[in-house]
Amino acid sequence: MNDDVGVQIVRANELSDQTPQTSGLQRFEAVSARLGSRDLWMGLSVLPAGSKTGVHHHGHSETALYVLSGVGRWWVGDRLDTVREAHPGDFVYIKPDVVHWEENASQTEPVRMIVARTTQDAIVVNLPEHPYGPGTGHE
Template sequence: MNEDVGVVVVRANDLSDQTPQTAGLKRFEAVSARRLGSQDLWMGLSVLPAGGRTGVHHHGRSETALYILSGVGRWWIGDQLDTMQEAHPGDFVYIKPDVVHWEENASDTEPVRMIVARTTQDAIVVNLDDHPYGPVIR
């Protein structure tokens, strides 16, 4: 990568998993302050395995936008994490700052692959492992 020219191409095989993680989901960092010196943006790829679900978490002050590349994802939100939103390939998902949620893959055979963008240059992930309405992680 050559950051000096003003445009940087991050190759698919050059993503970093050295970013905050949540049980059940794998995050890969592409654009960040740490990697490229970005000032207001974090961007990467998240993969939720077939039949997978995440732990309960939120992203602090960061707004999060997702674009579903493949698979069908479900986001559980609400006071008791009992309200579900479902997204399919081609859909965009917006998560407001501090919204507590967990994610689930609707398929037992296909992973959910998502492009992720955040309004902070570092990935903010606050895991709530003791949340009373959290799912059982396989």
């Protein structure tokens, strides 16, 4: 019997880590093709205490985040030297193809964020050879 009546609940313990990852960040998929979504991807990202991600972008997908806890920083710009900082309750919008890396402002608390994208494909293009990534002296 199919009990799908158009509303599905994904429990916290049912999130999947089988989604593209970037070093320093943990992504967990909630809403995606696995539920039958055609145009939406939504999940949870956790940036551990003291962590920095690798340089990446999300292709043609727009990305929006809601900061649940912690303080996150996004490094952007031609030389990845412009920082944007978000606190609990803040929303973050990242335009398509914007190269960036993220940093947790705390050495003791994780940053937890709800993530939504305009495509159910979790597009993550990692750029490990980017000359202005974290640890290159440009942050």
